[in-house]
Amino acid sequence: MIKEYKTVLSRSNDEFTEKKSKFIGYVCPVTTQQQALDFINEIKSRHRDATHNISAYALRKNNIQHSSDDGEPSGTAGVPVLDVLLKQNIVDACVVVTRYFGGILLSAGGLVRAYSHASSLALDAGGIVTMSKCIVFSVRVDYSFYDRLTMLLSNFSADIENTDFAENVTVTFCVKNSLSSSLNSELTQLGNGKYKLHKIAEKFAPFKA
Numbered sequence: 001m002i003k004e005y006k007t008v009l010s011r012s013n014d015e016f017t018e019k020k021s022k023f024i025g026y027v028c029p030v031t032t033q034q035q036a037l038d039f040i041n042e043i044k045s046r047h048r049d050a051t052h053n054i055s056a057y058a059l060r061k062n063n064i065q066h067s068s069d070d071g072e073p074s075g076t077a078g079v080p081v082l083d084v085l086l087k088q089n090i091v092d093a094c095v096v097v098t099r100y101f102g103g104i105l106l107s108a109g110g111l112v113r114a115y116s117h118a119s120s121l122a123l124d125a126g127g128i129v130t131m132s133k134c135i136v137f138s139v140r141v142d143y144s145f146y147d148r149l150t151m152l153l154s155n156f157s158a159d160i161e162n163t164d165f166a167e168n169v170t171v172t173f174c175v176k177n178s179l180s181s182s183l184n185s186e187l188t189q190l191g192n193g194k195y196k197l198h199k200i201a202e203k204f205a206p207f208k209a
Contacts (some may be wrong), residue, residue: 003133003177005060007092008126009206016121018114020102021051025122027095030057033064036094043096051101054115056082057094072099076111084119090128095119129206133177136161136200139187140170148190156183159205174205 008029015024024047028039036057044053054077056067065086067078081095097118106114141149146169153160158175175183184197 004204005092005131006088006090006128007060007131007206008090008123009129010126012122012125012127014118014121014125016117017102018110018117019104019106021104021106021114022100022102023114023118024098025095025118025120025125026098027093027122027126029092029126030094031059031061031092033057033059033066036066039094040096043098047098049100050098052077052097052099054078054081054097054099055095056085056119058082058085058091060091072111072115073108076108077115080112080116081119084116084123088123088128090123093123093126095122097122131204131206133202134159134174134205135177135180135202136172136174137180137197138170138172138200139195139197140168141191141195143169145191145195146171149187149195152183152186152190158183172200174203177202 008027011028013024013026015022026043030036030039040055047053052070052072054068054070054072056078058065065082067082069077081097085093097115149171153173156175156179158173160171160173162172164170187195
């Protein structure tokens with residue numbers, strides 16, 4: 001069972017110019033080939049007038065990887081874009097690099113560097129995160145204990161998803177699977193056994209890589 005993996009948090013883009021050629025790197029979180037193809041086609045449609053729309057994606061499910069040079073010399077565009085994903089162990093992400101030719105030819109090495117750089121810019125703009133296996137808990141505490149609870153959750157880097165202020169305070173939060181036992185032990189000790197965690201679900205949640 002995979003405990004964590006790296007991906008991008010959101011769709012984004014960035015660009016730069018190299019010898020008058022404009023390179024625009026786009027990135028999008030995806031989980032299926034169809035989502036990746038839809039994103040690629042969207043960018044291609046947006047930039048119909050571009051010289052090239054290079055694409056690459058890596059999926060966690062079935063370890064699927066794909067790249068396209070879209071008319072650039074073989075191995076100088078799609079593969080370098082994909083390599084940036086693979087070297088950073090990023091999955092469930094699709095990158096498209098749009099190039100508007102500026103009239104000055106780039107060498108094969110120049111193309112590799114340019115497309116690699118555009119891919120890196122896109123990934124950084126999208127926000128690289130580590131998706132960790134987490135458990136969603138709820139806990140009901142007295143108002144007098146609420147501040148101590150929030151401090152405890154902060155110490156364990158728990159992500160509070162909801163707080164319901166009623167007769168008591170019910171907090172729903174997500175914490176890394178690997179930290180849940182220690183958190184439960186400290187809660188028991190801090191609250192003298194009065195408060196219990198109730199497991200709601202398990203999921204992957206993002207943490208900064």
